[in-house]
Amino acid sequence: MIWEYDSMTGLARVKVVSDDGTFVHVEFTNGNGTVCFSDEPSEFTVGDVVLVTDNTLEKAPQELWPSEKSWVGVIKLLHTDEVVVEIGGSLHIMPHPTGTTLKVGNTVEGFGLSKIARVISDSPIRFIDLPGVDDVTIRQFKEESSSSRSFDDFAGSAGIVARAKELIETPLKYYKELDEIGARPIKGVLFTGDPGTGKTLLAKIIASRSDATFYQISGPQIMNKWLGQSEELIRKIFEDAAKQDKAIVFFDEIDSLATQRSDDSHEASRRVVGQLLASMDGFKREKNVMVIATTNRPQDIDSALRRPGRFDWEIHFPLPGRDDREAILRKSQPHGAVSDLPHAAVAEKTESWSPAELVAIWSEAALFAVADRRKRILEEDYIGGFEQVATQRARKEAERKNREG
Numbered sequence: 349m350i351w352e353y354d355s356m357t358g359l360a361r362v363k364v365v366s367d368d369g370t371f372v373h374v375e376f377t378n379g380n381g382t383v384c385f386s387d388e389p390s391e392f393t394v395g396d397v398v399l400v401t402d403n404t405l406e407k408a409p410q411e412l413w414p415s416e417k418s419w420v421g422v423i424k425l426l427h428t429d430e431v432v433v434e435i436g437g438s439l440h441i442m443p444h445p446t447g448t449t450l451k452v453g454n455t456v457e458g459f460g461l462s463k464i465a466r467v468i469s470d471s472p473i474r475f476i477d478l479p480g481v482d483d484v485t486i487r488q489f490k491e492e493s494s495s496s497r498s499f500d501d502f503a504g505s506a507g508i509v510a511r512a513k514e515l516i517e518t519p520l521k522y523y524k525e526l527d528e529i530g531a532r533p534i535k536g537v538l539f540t541g542d543p544g545t546g547k548t549l550l551a552k553i554i555a556s557r558s559d560a561t562f563y564q565i566s567g568p569q570i571m572n573k574w575l576g577q578s579e580e581l582i583r584k585i586f587e588d589a590a591k592q593d594k595a596i597v598f599f600d601e602i603d604s605l606a607t608q609r610s611d612d613s614h615e616a617s618r619r620v621v622g623q624l625l626a627s628m629d630g631f632k633r634e635k636n637v638m639v640i641a642t643t644n645r646p647q648d649i650d651s652a653l654r655r656p657g658r659f660d661w662e663i664h665f666p667l668p669g670r671d672d673r674e675a676i677l678r679k680s681q682p683h684g685a686v687s688d689l690p691h692a693a694v695a696e697k698t699e700s701w702s703p704a705e706l707v708a709i710w711s712e713a714a715l716f717a718v719a720d721r722r723k724r725i726l727e728e729d730y731i732g733g734f735e736q737v738a739t740q741r742a743r744k745e746a747e748r749k750n751r752e753g
C-alpha cells in the first residue's frame with residue numbers, strides 16, 4: 349500500500365476516514381493536521397493512533413498518545429446519563445461516569461472533554477479565588493456628585509439635552525406623581541449614535557448635575573477586570589441603588605457586555621445580560637432607579653434589552669449640523685486661543701464631522717502654537733489644526749473603505 353501526503357512525519361491520531369479507507373485525515377501531537385491518500389483501501393478508524401513515516405501509515409499502541417490535558421470543573425446539573433460541568437466559566441455536557449457518585453456542586457477533575465475522573469471536593473471551588481463583591485467594591489462605582497460639569501458644556505443639540513432631562517430627570521423628580529397617575533415608569537434610556545457624538549459626555553454631565561446617586565459602570569472594564577464576578581456586581585449595584593432615594597445606573601459602552609446572546613456569543617456576556625434583565629425587571633414601582641446606557645452599535649445589543657420595560661426609550665445623538673458644529677467649536681475653544689477665529693468657515697467645511705473630531709482640532713492647533721514657541725493659538729494654528737484632523741479623517745476613511753472592499 350502506498351500512501352501520499354505532505355512531508356510531515358510522526359505520531360498522529362486519525363480524525364476522519366473515508367468510507368473505503370483510501371482517505372485519512374490525521375492530526376499530529378503538535379496539533380498540525382494532514383490528509384493522507386492511499387492507492388488501496390485501509391482499515392483505520394477514527395481515534396486510532398498512527399505512526400506516520402515516509403510513505404507508510406502504521407497503527408501504533410494507543411498508550412503512545414500523550415495523555416489528555418486535565419481540567420477542574422464544577423458539576424452544575426446531573427442526569428442519569430449526562431452531566432453539565434462548568435469549566436472556566438463555560439458549560440460542557442459530558443457522559444455520566446460509571447462507578448463515581450456525583451452531586452451538584454462537586455468539584456471534579458477530568459480529562460479531555462468527555463471524561464470525569466474523580467471528585468476533588470464536595471463543594472464548588474472557583475477557578476480563580478475571587479474576592480466577594482462587598483460595599484467597598486460597590487463604592488468604586490458610585491460617582492460623588494460634583495458640580496464640575498454643567499449642561500452648558502454640552503454645545504449645540506439643545507433638543508438632545510432637553511429630551512435627556514425630560515426622560516431622566518423628570519421621572520426621578522416626580523416619580524410619586526407619575527406613580528399616582530398610573531404611568532408606566534421609565535426604567536431605561538439608551539443613548540445611541542456614532543463614536544464621538546457626546547453620549548458619554550452628556551451622561552457625565554447628568555451625573556454631576558443630578559442629585560441622584562450615580563453608579564458608573566464601563567462595559568469594557570467589567571468584561572476585563574470583573575469578568576468572573578460581573579453578574580454579582582450588577583446584582584449588588586442594583587440592590588444598592590434600590591436603597592437610595594434616587595439613583596441612576598449608567599452603563600457606558602453597553603454593547604461590550606450585552607451583545608446578542610447568539611450561540612457563539614461568550615458565555616459570560618450571556619450571563620451578564622441575564623442578570624441585567626433580571627435586575628431591571630425586578631425594580632418595584634416604589635424604587636426610584638433609572639438606567640442609562642450608551643452604545644455606538646445599537647444593532648449589536650441583545651434585543652431583549654430593548655423590549656418595553658427595559659431600555660424602551662432611545663435618544664439618538666446625530667452628527668452635528670452646521671450651526672451645532674459652530675457652537676461646539678466655540679464652546680470647546682481653549683482659553684489660550686485668540687478671539688474672533690473663523691468658526692463659521694470651519695463649521696462650513698466640516699460636514700459629517702463628529703463633535704470629538706471637531707474638538708480634536710484644538711489639540712492639533714495647540715501643537716502648532718507650541719512648536720512655534722507661542723502661548724496663544726492664532727488663526728493659522730486653528731486652520732493648521734483643522735487641516736491636520738481633516739487629513740487623519742481622510743486616511744481613516746480610506747482605510748475603512750479598503751477593509752470593506
Ligand SMILES: Nc1ncnc2c1ncn2[C@@H]1O[C@H](COP(=O)(O)OP(=O)(O)OP(=O)(O)O)[C@@H](O)[C@H]1O
Nearest residue numbers: 502503542543544545546547548549644703704707
Ligand atoms: N455636544 C458637545 N459639545 C462639546 N463637546 C462635545 C460634544 N459632544 C462631544 N464633545 C467632545 O467630544 C468628546 C467625545 O465625546 P464622547 O466621549 O461623549 O463621545 P461618545 O458619543 O461617548 O463616543 P463613543 O461612542 O466612541 O463612546 C468629548 O470628550 C467632548 O470633548
Ligand SMILES: [Mg+2]
Nearest residue numbers: 547548600642
Ligand atoms: Mg462613549
